[in-house]
Amino acid sequence: MDFFTISGYIVRASEYSDCLPIGIFIFFSFRIPQYKWVFIYLITFQALHFTSIYTGIQGENNMWVYKLIGLVELISISLWYLSRRSTTTLKFFFALVIIVYLILSYYFSPAGSINSLGLSLSTLFLISLSLAYFFWLYETKENVDLLLFFPFWVNSAFLIYLSSSFFAYLFSYEALFNTPDVSNLLRYSWVLHSMGNIVKCVILSVGLIVCKKSFAASSDSV
Amino acid sequence: MSDSALIVILGTAGMLLMAVSIVIFVFLYQRKVTRKELELRKTQQMLNDLEIAATYSFLEGQQKEQQRIATDLHDSIGSQLGIIGLQLRGLSTADKEPLMRIEAMVNDALKDLRNISHRLHRGLFRGASLDQAIKQVLETITASTELVIHYQSHGLEQNDSEDLGRELFRIIQELLSNTIKHAEASEVNIDINYFKDEYCNLMFTDDGKGFDTSQKQHGLGLSSIQDRVDSLNGKLYVSSASAKGTETVIEIKL
Numbered sequence A: 001m002d003f004f005t006i007s008g009y010i011v012r013a014s015e016y017s018d019c020l021p022i023g024i025f026i027f028f029s030f031r032i033p034q035y036k037w038v039f040i041y042l043i044t045f046q047a048l049h050f051t052s053i054y055t056g057i058q059g060e061n062n063m064w065v066y067k068l069i070g071l072v073e074l075i076s077i078s079l080w081y082l083s084r085r086s087t088t089t090l091k092f093f094f095a096l097v098i099i100v101y102l103i104l105s106y107y108f109s110p111a112g113s114i115n116s117l118g119l120s121l122s123t124l125f126l127i128s129l130s131l132a133y134f135f136w137l138y139e140t141k142e143n144v145d146l147l148l149f150f151p152f153w154v155n156s157a158f159l160i161y162l163s164s165s166f167f168a169y170l171f172s173y174e175a176l177f178n179t180p181d182v183s184n185l186l187r188y189s190w191v192l193h194s195m196g197n198i199v200k201c202v203i204l205s206v207g208l209i210v211c212k213k214s215f216a217a218s219s220d221s222v
Numbered sequence B: 001m002s003d004s005a006l007i008v009i010l011g012t013a014g015m016l017l018m019a020v021s022i023v024i025f026v027f028l029y030q031r032k033v034t035r036k037e038l039e040l041r042k043t044q045q046m047l048n049d050l051e052i053a054a055t056y057s058f059l060e061g062q063q064k065e066q067q068r069i070a071t072d073l074h075d076s077i078g079s080q081l082g083i084i085g086l087q088l089r090g091l092s093t094a095d096k097e098p099l100m101r102i103e104a105m106v107n108d109a110l111k112d113l114r115n116i117s118h119r120l121h122r123g124l125f126r127g128a129s130l131d132q133a134i135k136q137v138l139e140t141i142t143a144s145t146e147l148v149i150h151y152q153s154h155g156l157e158q159n160d161s162e163d164l165g166r167e168l169f170r171i172i173q174e175l176l177s178n179t180i181k182h183a184e185a186s187e188v189n190i191d192i193n194y195f196k197d198e199y200c201n202l203m204f205t206d207d208g209k210g211f212d213t214s215q216k217q218h219g220l221g222l223s224s225i226q227d228r229v230d231s232l233n234g235k236l237y238v239s240s241a242s243a244k245g246t247e248t249v250i251e252i253k254l
Helices: A003-017 A019-028 A033-057 A063-084 A088-108 A115-138 A150-177 A182-210 A210-216 B003-090 B097-123 B127-144 B164-185 B219-230
Strands: B148-154 B185-194 B198-206 B234-239 B246-253
Touching: A003 A019, A003 A033, A003 A182, A019 A033, A019 A182, A033 A063, A033 A150, A063 A088, A063 A115, A063 A150, A063 B003, A088 A115, A115 A150, A115 B003, A150 A182, A150 B003, A182 A210, A182 B003, B003 B097, B003 B127, B003 B164, B127 B164, B127 B185, B127 B198, B164 B185, B164 B198, B164 B246, B219 B234, B219 B246
Parallel strands: B148 B185
Antiparallel strands: B185 B198, B198 B246, B234 B246
16 A cells, blocks of 8 residues: 555545544533533534535635634634633733734735645644643642543643644645645645544543543533 | 655654653653642641640640649648538537537538549549540541541459559550551551459550561550550560551550
């Protein structure tokens, strides 16, 4: 089996992988209000993935879907972090990053591209939020069993997914402008992003199953 | 290096770096939680020790107060009643009967007073009050720790020796302290049998982690118990094995 076939499978698996945590989420815990942003993120992300597949099959330019996915990712993940820990500084940076993302998306993203600069910037912001959340958790919480604490799983899943996506987004920009072998580089970038997405979905699903009991008596507000 | 290889290397390295960061975070967090738990346990232990020490102090204070009241009763009111009795005997009236009745009442009051005074002066460690003092300490320990204590005594109310009672009390106190601090036991059994003019024995067992009795270094606790048993011309037997608890038997010939 050559690389193109394997990468095809990975990308295809990634496009449907969000269905797994969505299914478990619905089955176990969709009623839990403190995790609503994770659920909204997953369901919107999956819906947009389906849209991209559909428009791709129709032969249309579907890069606008990826721009939208980036925006949804930025808003829903940021709002999840803000629902955990909200400060004026975080809100300010959140608003700033959205504005910059929209400007980059509208003015500096060539037609047919995925707004790689905007996505890289927003991903870097989300990675910072994720690391800051770990730091905050370490500093303020003393009696939490991490393995039974769902926000820990969510944060870990996001951190791994975002760190893989960051380089994929960053190199997509490079690929469009400076590299002769554009299609090969884009494929590598996208495989990396897809692998990160699959890992994210697996971690979220495991977290949901492991934390099932804690949802029953869920009153945490961390 | 081609751009494609670079992206794979950087991307994978980024993912691995974050995965390692998560593992390090979990490790550091667990270490912090363990440290906090240890601190909490130490504080709890200190509080328990303080509470038990407060009970001992209270019992000793109670004994001193009883002895002071006994001395006051005997020296003050007792001697005054004695003087009243003497003066009544010296009175000369035609009708002696009422005087004799008053004198008898004064003598009865004096007798009662002496009995009360003696009972109070007997102290904390004689007779039934030793049993009560032990029970009081056990109640405090049960309330402040998770230890389950089964206590039985037989014939302790016949004990007249303040020294024996005090030493027995201190030995139990020391054994309990050792169990709480070192044994990690969940259950303790204490049996005391007292046969007047024959012997007294104490059996103390716990279901803790035990220790190697062949080791000479047992700390101050056990050597202090040995000293107390020696002062009563008694014998001390300690048997213990790892994870099989400890059994301490003390036999004192009366």
